[in-house]
Amino acid sequence: MSSLAKKKPALFSAGSNIEINLNNISKKFPGVQALDDVDFFLKSNQVHALVGENGAGKSTLMKIIAGIQKPDEGEILLNGSKVEFNSPREAQNHGISIVHQEADLFPSLTVAENVFANDLPTKGLLNSVDFKKMKELTDDLLNKFGHPEINSNDIVSTLSVGQRQIVEIIKALSLNSNIIIFDEPTAVLTPSETEILFSIINDLKKNNIAIAYISHRLEEIGKISDYVSVLKDGKLMATKETDNINPSEMIKLMVGRELKDIFEDEVREINSNEILLEVENLKNSEFFNDINFNIKKGEIVGFSGLIGAGRTELALTLFGYYKAESGKVILDGEELKISNPTEAIESGIVYVSEERREKGLFTEMTVRNNLISPNLQLVSNNGVLNNNKISDLTKSSINQLNIKTNSDETFVLKLSGGNQQKIALGKWLPKNPKLLIIDEPTRGVDVGAKQEVYKILRKLAREGTSIMLISSELPEIIGMCDRTIVMQSGKINGEILKKDFSEELILKYASGYTGDMIN
Amino acid sequence: MNENIKKLLKIREIPLFIFIIIVAILGSFISPYFLLSANFSAVFLGLSLDAIIVIAMCMLLISGGFDLSVGANLAFSGMVCAICMANFGMPWPLACIVAISCGTMVGVANGLMVTRFYVNPLIATLGMLTIVRSLVLIISGDRAMSSFPKAFQLIGQGKIFGIPNPIWIFILFVILAEFVLRTMKMGRLPFFVGSNPQAAELSGLRVKRIQFILYALCGCAAGIAGVVSTARLNAAFPLAGNGAELRIIAAAVIGGCSLSGGQGSIIGAFLGVVLMAIINNLLILTGVPVYYQGLVAGLVLIGAVGFDEYSKRRRGEIRS
Numbered sequence: 001m002s003s004l005a006k007k008k009p010a011l012f013s014a015g016s017n018i019e020i021n022l023n024n025i026s027k028k029f030p031g032v033q034a035l036d037d038v039d040f041f042l043k044s045n046q047v048h049a050l051v052g053e054n055g056a057g058k059s060t061l062m063k064i065i066a067g068i069q070k071p072d073e074g075e076i077l078l079n080g081s082k083v084e085f086n087s088p089r090e091a092q093n094h095g096i097s098i099v100h101q102e103a104d105l106f107p108s109l110t111v112a113e114n115v116f117a118n119d120l121p122t123k124g125l126l127n128s129v130d131f132k133k134m135k136e137l138t139d140d141l142l143n144k145f146g147h148p149e150i151n152s153n154d155i156v157s158t159l160s161v162g163q164r165q166i167v168e169i170i171k172a173l174s175l176n177s178n179i180i181i182f183d184e185p186t187a188v189l190t191p192s193e194t195e196i197l198f199s200i201i202n203d204l205k206k207n208n209i210a211i212a213y214i215s216h217r218l219e220e221i222g223k224i225s226d227y228v229s230v231l232k233d234g235k236l237m238a239t240k241e242t243d244n245i246n247p248s249e250m251i252k253l254m255v256g257r258e259l260k261d262i263f264e265d266e267v268r269e270i271n272s273n274e275i276l277l278e279v280e281n282l283k284n285s286e287f288f289n290d291i292n293f294n295i296k297k298g299e300i301v302g303f304s305g306l307i308g309a310g311r312t313e314l315a316l317t318l319f320g321y322y323k324a325e326s327g328k329v330i331l332d333g334e335e336l337k338i339s340n341p342t343e344a345i346e347s348g349i350v351y352v353s354e355e356r357r358e359k360g361l362f363t364e365m366t367v368r369n370n371l372i373s374p375n376l377q378l379v380s381n382n383g384v385l386n387n388n389k390i391s392d393l394t395k396s397s398i399n400q401l402n403i404k405t406n407s408d409e410t411f412v413l414k415l416s417g418g419n420q421q422k423i424a425l426g427k428w429l430p431k432n433p434k435l436l437i438i439d440e441p442t443r444g445v446d447v448g449a450k451q452e453v454y455k456i457l458r459k460l461a462r463e464g465t466s467i468m469l470i471s472s473e474l475p476e477i478i479g480m481c482d483r484t485i486v487m488q489s490g491k492i493n494g495e496i497l498k499k500d501f502s503e504e505l506i507l508k509y510a511s512g513y514t515g516d517m518i519n
Numbered sequence: 520m521n522e523n524i525k526k527l528l529k530i531r532e533i534p535l536f537i538f539i540i541i542v543a544i545l546g547s548f549i550s551p552y553f554l555l556s557a558n559f560s561a562v563f564l565g566l567s568l569d570a571i572i573v574i575a576m577c578m579l580l581i582s583g584g585f586d587l588s589v590g591a592n593l594a595f596s597g598m599v600c601a602i603c604m605a606n607f608g609m610p611w612p613l614a615c616i617v618a619i620s621c622g623t624m625v626g627v628a629n630g631l632m633v634t635r636f637y638v639n640p641l642i643a644t645l646g647m648l649t650i651v652r653s654l655v656l657i658i659s660g661d662r663a664m665s666s667f668p669k670a671f672q673l674i675g676q677g678k679i680f681g682i683p684n685p686i687w688i689f690i691l692f693v694i695l696a697e698f699v700l701r702t703m704k705m706g707r708l709p710f711f712v713g714s715n716p717q718a719a720e721l722s723g724l725r726v727k728r729i730q731f732i733l734y735a736l737c738g739c740a741a742g743i744a745g746v747v748s749t750a751r752l753n754a755a756f757p758l759a760g761n762g763a764e765l766r767i768i769a770a771a772v773i774g775g776c777s778l779s780g781g782q783g784s785i786i787g788a789f790l791g792v793v794l795m796a797i798i799n800n801l802l803i804l805t806g807v808p809v810y811y812q813g814l815v816a817g818l819v820l821i822g823a824v825g826f827d828e829y830s831k832r833r834r835g836e837i838r839s
Contacts, residue, residue, distance in 0.1 A: 362719075385707065
């Protein structure tokens with residue numbers, strides 16, 4: 001189909017008026033009611049923002065609009081007539097496209113091929129791919145978006161995370177869509193890229209395009225949107241005109257309780273000044289340089305920063321997964337020479353990954369097998385597994401962590417995100433770790449489980465385990481940590497003590513932005 | 520249906536075992552020779568080499584690995600054993616040790632390629648298959664070798680309590696491997712490694728070492744099978760074990776091993792070998808031309824795996 005190529009460039013071309021209404025949408029996944037009787041709408045010339053905690057159902061709702069998932073109940077009306085999308089392609093044919101949270105690109109192909117993946121422009125009788133035209137159109141879009149430094153012939157895997165996000169946005173624009181869904185587009189963008197995105201969104205709005213906008217950054221929502229809907233645990237809490245609601249009201253609706261309730265502001269004194277971990281001039285030139293910090297016994301130290309700041313890589317280096325080129329790691333007064341995770345665990349360092357399904361869990365194995373995976377030594381006598389010991393360990397972990405599962409023989413992939421996270425964290429507890437490194441502990445976890453994860457972490461800290469808490473959620477850092485270290489592009493930009501915590505200050509260090517904050 | 524029966528049927532080995540019994544009962548009606556003990560003994564003697572190798576292959580598959588070189592390795596080890604005795608005049612026990620070591624070294628080479636040089640297992644062991652087949656031709660000059668000491672022949676031809684030695688050998692190995700996999704700490708490791716290698720490494724398991732050992736073990740099993748083969752036939756053939764690799768992998772998969780790792784059992788894999796052997800035996804007894812054997816084997820493989828995947832999805836154990 002070369003008709004699309006003729007219509008190019010689609011960017012900023014005015015379309016006809018459009019309105020999409022979702023009525024009484026419900027969707028269930030194994031173990032979770034992702035959406036429960038939700039109404040939502042999008043109209044030309046308007047940005048409708050959607051906010052809610054992780055796991056509130058925002059992404060699921062957007063995936064339903066984009067044809068990636070089908071609702072169990074409810075109807076979708078496009079300009080008043082009922083439609084049903086069986087695939088993303090059908091939704092695209094109706095002019096709907098989505099800019100994904102985690103870039104859904106083909107890493108080994110060029111930027112241009114990615115942008116035109118679903119409809120390569122062709123020429124001639126043989127319908128051969130018109131590479132020249134594809135390149136021109138892509139370059140044109142990149143220029144308009146203010147990113148001439150990205151070349152349309154670049155291989156996507158060589159781009160930075162932020163640049164990939166831009167390719168994703170351009171891909172959506174190129175589809176000539178009149179409904180565009182942005183799923184947390186700014187999470188990986190720098191402040192200046194964010195500004196450019198906002199001006200693009202404003203231009204799109206003027207050209208009759210309907211926009212859905214998901215973000216965690218509530219101040220952005222005030223700037224960019226016309227309507228706000230708040231989701232909580234799959235239920236629609238409210239839909240309001242943006243002018244009639246302020247961020248703190250949004251938060252209240254999102255969590256159903258005040259923030260301070262979640263991080264019950266108990267006084268947790270760090271009972272020792274003894275330093276557990278001392279990192280000196282640690283360097284791995286691919287990810288980070290010249291890292292110096294320490295963690296006291298029983299202290300919770302936050303690691304803030306934007307995605308790609310090098311926090312996860314630093315954690316994985318301390319854990320022996322990556323090798324440091326130079327520098328010292330001293331634990332309990334002894335210099336560590338760790339070359340793999342096995343040795344790290346032996347010396348008392350454990351790591352809970354942000355990608356729990358990919359790196360933390362054996363999802364196609366049972367709860368029981370997951371819980372014993374790092375503790376095989378503990379549950380065996382002379383190399384022979386002892387079933388009683390296994391049952392004891394599993395039962396006590398399930399009770400202690402309040403894991404909601406039918407039995408210990410349930411497959412982990414059937415559990416909800418929160419319960420999966422409790423297992424990913426809980427499997428380490430029998431080892432009594434000295435240092436727990438936990439990466440985005442509550443990503444994709446519902447509010448209730450979130451609180452429980454926090455409770456477990458606090459209890460560990462009280463018992464003397466030191467915690468290195470990597471998080472991109474500022475309320476989490478502020479509510480949980482005794483101190484936070486802020487990283488940007490592989491270096492430590494600053495250290496903030498609990499008494500000085502503020503979202504603004506953390507963001508300032510994280511972006512390396514020295515002027516006044518956007519607000 | 521009774522909950523306990525349901526639970527039993529979910530274990531892959533039980534339906535497979537029942538299916539084998541059904542095939543055997545049908546077989547006894549189809550051919551009067553089928554249930555004769557001589558026939559049975561011949562069937563099990565015939566599958567003994569596959570059974571020895573399938574044990575190691577099953578563990579390797581569980582860990583997410585794969586070895587295409589076992590058939591070639593069987594011929595190679597068998598030939599090494601023959602040459603050591605016939606050309607170098609080694610005493611037979613020493614020849615056996617040398618042969619099994621050679622087989623193990625092939626596995627070690629596979630393991631090194633996969634775990635140290637990150638060669639895809641399919642490519643590494645496919646390359647090894649052609650290399651080792653070529654080595655067999657080089658050392659043998661494409662000639663079969665025969666006539667070995669009586670004591671050596673006993674390994675393959677002797678009987679204890681009326682049961683041929685090769686059958687004792689695989690029974691021993693099946694029991695040993697099943698015990699290790701079910702009850703030993705180290706027996707759990709392949710499951711973790713195969714289920715999610717990244718999570719396994721981050722859980723502190725030595726993933727590479729485990730994979731390496733399993734490749735070596737697979738080579739070792741092929742080496743043992745090679746020695747048994749030479750002893751049983753009192754001859755080493757350059758083309759021994761031709762096509763065994765795919766037959767063995769197919770049997771393991773029928774028995775519940777997953778090619779993507781993380782699943783499988785020794786008993787299941789063994790039953791897979793038994794099923795294929797019994798079906799082949801019936802085809803021969805009923806005079807079906809040899810040409811049909813491959814067709815039936817292929818249908819059984821696809822049917823077994825297809826049925827299993829389909830029923831798992833219907834039960835909702837996997838999200839499709």
